[in-house]
Amino acid sequence: MSVFRSLTDAELLAKLQQGDAGAFTEIHSRYYAVLYRHALQRLDDSAEVQDLLQELFSYLWDNRETIQFTVSLQAYLYAAVRNRVINVYKRNRLKYDYFDSLQSFIDNGTPEADQNIRLKQLTELIETEVEKLPSQMRLVFEMSRKQHLSHQQIANELDISVLTVRKQVQNSLKILRVKLGTYLFSIFL
Numbered sequence: 050m051s052v053f054r055s056l057t058d059a060e061l062l063a064k065l066q067q068g069d070a071g072a073f074t075e076i077h078s079r080y081y082a083v084l085y086r087h088a089l090q091r092l093d094d095s096a097e098v099q100d101l102l103q104e105l106f107s108y109l110w111d112n113r114e115t116i117q118f119t120v121s122l123q124a125y126l127y128a129a130v131r132n133r134v135i136n137v138y139k140r141n142r143l144k145y146d147y148f149d150s151l152q153s154f155i156d157n158g159t160p161e162a163d164q165n166i167r168l169k170q171l172t173e174l175i176e177t178e179v180e181k182l183p184s185q186m187r188l189v190f191e192m193s194r195k196q197h198l199s200h201q202q203i204a205n206e207l208d209i210s211v212l213t214v215r216k217q218v219q220n221s222l223k224i225l226r227v228k229l230g231t232y233l234f235s236i237f238l
Contacts, residue, residue, distance in 0.1 A: 051071070051075065052071075053071050053072055053074070053075035054075060056072070056075070058076075058121060058122035058123060059121075059122075061075055061076055061122065062118055062122055065109075065113050066113050066114055066116075068113065068114070073106075073109070073110055073113070076109070076122065077106055080122075080123070080126050081102060081106075084102055084105075084126055084127070084130050085098055085099075085102060087127065087130060088101055088102065088130050088133075088134055091134045092134060092137060097137060101130065101133045101134065101137065102130075104133065105126070105129050105130060105133060108129075171229075174229060175225070175229065178224075178225055178228045178229060179191065179221075179225070181228075182221055182224060185217065186217045186220060186221050187221070188207070189203055189207070189214055189217040189218060189221070190217065190218060190221040190222075192206070192207075193214075193218050200214040200215050200218070
């Protein structure tokens with residue numbers, strides 16, 4: 050039998066704050082299952098609950114020296130789980146709001162006010178990044194995307210090969226993906 054099993058929560062906390070990994074393991078063993086069931090009743094997503102508890106216990110270990118326990122360990126852990134569940138609800142609500150906005154755009158064909166602003170920002174950003182492309186690449190890209198010319202038409206007009214046109218378009222798209230990737234990622238989070 051582990052020496053830690055006989056310790057009270059207060060004694061485990063004292064040892065935890067001194068950096069005792071055994072005390073942490075006992076806290077984890079003592080509370081993980083009950084906190085898991087508690088969170089699963091509210092979230093109904095096993096993977097989400099596991100992530101939530103992983104985050105909680107990681108936080109507990111990483112901040113063991115600075116956490117001030119004004120309540121019992123059990124009360125602290127339940128409150129921490131409750132707060133994390135609330136944060137999951139908020140994150141999901143935000144995600145669903147974006148999905149609803151996107152669905153509205155798909156259904157109505159016109160973006161909502163928030164989407165209009167983002168669309169304008171994205172358009173400006175794309176225009177700025179296109180302006181930064183090398184001149185030949187920018188010309189080929191604009192002919193392809195703005196004038197909707199085929200690669201063959203662009204090649205004929207600029208007196209270059211179709212392969213060169215195709216490569217210029219591919220390269221410009223690669224550059225734009227890298228430049229716009231972070232921005233686009235942040236929009237849809």
